[in-house]
Amino acid sequence: MLKADRVVHTTCPYCGVGCQLDLHIREDLIFRAEGRYDNQVNFGQLCVKGRFGFDYVHAADRLRKPLMRSSRNEALQPTSWDAALDTVAKRLIDTRDQYGPRSVAVLVSAKCTNEDNYILQKFARAVIGTNTVDHCARL
Amino acid sequence: MFIKSENFMTEENIQLTIDGIPISVPKGTTILDAAREAGIDIPVLCYFAHTTANGLCRLCVVDVEGSRVLQASCVAQVQEGAVVHTNSEKVQRSRRTILEMLASTVDLSESPELQEMVVEYDCHPERFENGKKRQPEIIDDNPVYIRDYSQCVLCWRCVQVCADDAQFTYAINFSGRGFDTQIATFFDKPLTETSCVFCGNCVGVCPTGALKSKREHLLEQGVAPDQIFELTRLQGKGKRSIGGPHLDRQYQNAMERE
Incomplete structure (x- = not known):
């Protein structure tokens, strides 16, 4: 079994649930993600994205x-x-x-935290002056 | 289950003695939990705090005075006035035999906790040297994890998280009987043809190296990280090429120039 150089406690970046996980890192390469049991969010469970979806971190063609x-x-x-x-x-x-505030619409993301989403709707309403704000979780 | 219902002390506590230590715990507590509360360590293998206890491995057996056989402490509940011995000669011999049989049939090289126990209980797996070994091939039928059942100790945790303890997917279960028991899918189909959603909760609870992320497995085999990337992507749904996501030619040039 591979031994990690360091283990980083972090929050899963995929959706808004905020599952807590440990990333096991060896020579600056993430090789394992493990759910943490010490929280009331995911009780150690993860989904396919949280547990296996960390390829993009080291992808050569990543932006x-x-x-x-x-x-x-x-x-x-x-x-x-x-x-x-x-x-x-x-x-x-x-x-x-040039075209008025109604020419701009804001779409916020389920991957953001509540605070991020709040600040974006504030931006839409207070800075742009539009009320066309929506969220990708509204299906 | 993951959320355990608390016992709200509606009934009086139960008094018992574990290894000479008097202890008082709420009704319904298991002997294992009571012992841990008293600071006594009982070795476990299949027991995991976040999955349902089944009393499968029998490593946690304890000697309850007056009972006919050894009790599996992870499922046996405390009883009023019970006198429990967690490390008697009988218990030790039972644990030693279980560990010897496990160590002689299953590859425990990636389960350090079990190896420690083998030393602690003075086990001699060589007693069963010429016995049959469990050596099935590694099953590599999906891009995310591998199954090496030669290391499987049949603790049932993976089956439980796949079922009612977490995912409710029911993709894997016991198959075969006796020595031939193995965790398997329906008719031994590849995982991709079952109801498996690849959440990997089974990988997360596996106490040995039997279930392992494919990337980790390849890394252990000494495959370079870049190559792992290619291998796991190629085995996926085929949407990705070796070079990664399909990029705009212009865009790729820009990245190369950088």
């Missing part, structure tokens, strides 16, 4: 930087987070100012 292009005809270029977020913010504000 590690934002990519941006100035037009659709160009290739995507890696850029910095500051530049990417500035562009998104500017374009959002331009769209709002």
Whole structure:
């Protein structure tokens, strides 16, 4: 049985349930995920994603930087987070100012925490001024 | 079950003596829990706090004065005035024989706790040297975990979490009888053809190396992490190529330039 160099207590990133798990790491490679029994969320249980779905962490083609292009005809270029977020913010504000707040809709995610979702709906209502906010868990 | 109903002391506590220590516990407590409360350690194999106790492995047997046979303490409940011996000669001999039979038929190389017990109880598995061994082939029929039943001690935890203890999937169960008993799927079908949802809760509760994540298994075989990635993806549903997700050519170029 492989022995871990270190064991990291973390929260499963997949859905909003927030299962607690231990990641067993050997030479900076995650090789096992184990559910934790010391909590009232998952009682040690995990699903297929939480237990086996950590491939993406070490995937060679994983996105590690934002990519941006100035037009659709160009290739995507890696850029910095500051530049990417500035562009998104500017374009959002331009769209709002030019076409009105109802031209923007916000879709939040079940993978986010309650707090993230709260702040996004606050952003939609207070900054953009729209009430078209929805959530992917509304099926 | 995972959530145990608390005993709310509606009835009076039960007084008993375990290894000479008087102890008072609520009615319905098992001897194992009572002993742990008194600070006495009883070895267990199949018992797991988060699955239903079945008294299968018989390692937790204790000697209750006046009872005909040894009692499995993980399921036997305390009785008023009982005098329990958790480590008598009879109990030790029973545990030793069980461990010797396990060690001589099953590969315990990946269960350190059991190996410690084998030493602690002064076991001599070589007594059964010429006995039949359980050496089925490793079953590798899905991309997420392997089943190596030569290491299986039949503790039943995997079956229980697959059934009413956690997942309610009922993909695996005992198959065969006596020495040929093995955990198996319906008609020994590959897991992908059963109701298995690959939650891996069985892998999580396995006390030996019998159930193991495929990545971990390949890593132990000395396969390089990159190669594991390819192998597990190739064996998947076929949507992924060796190179990973299908990417926009432009996009891939951008990543390469980086």
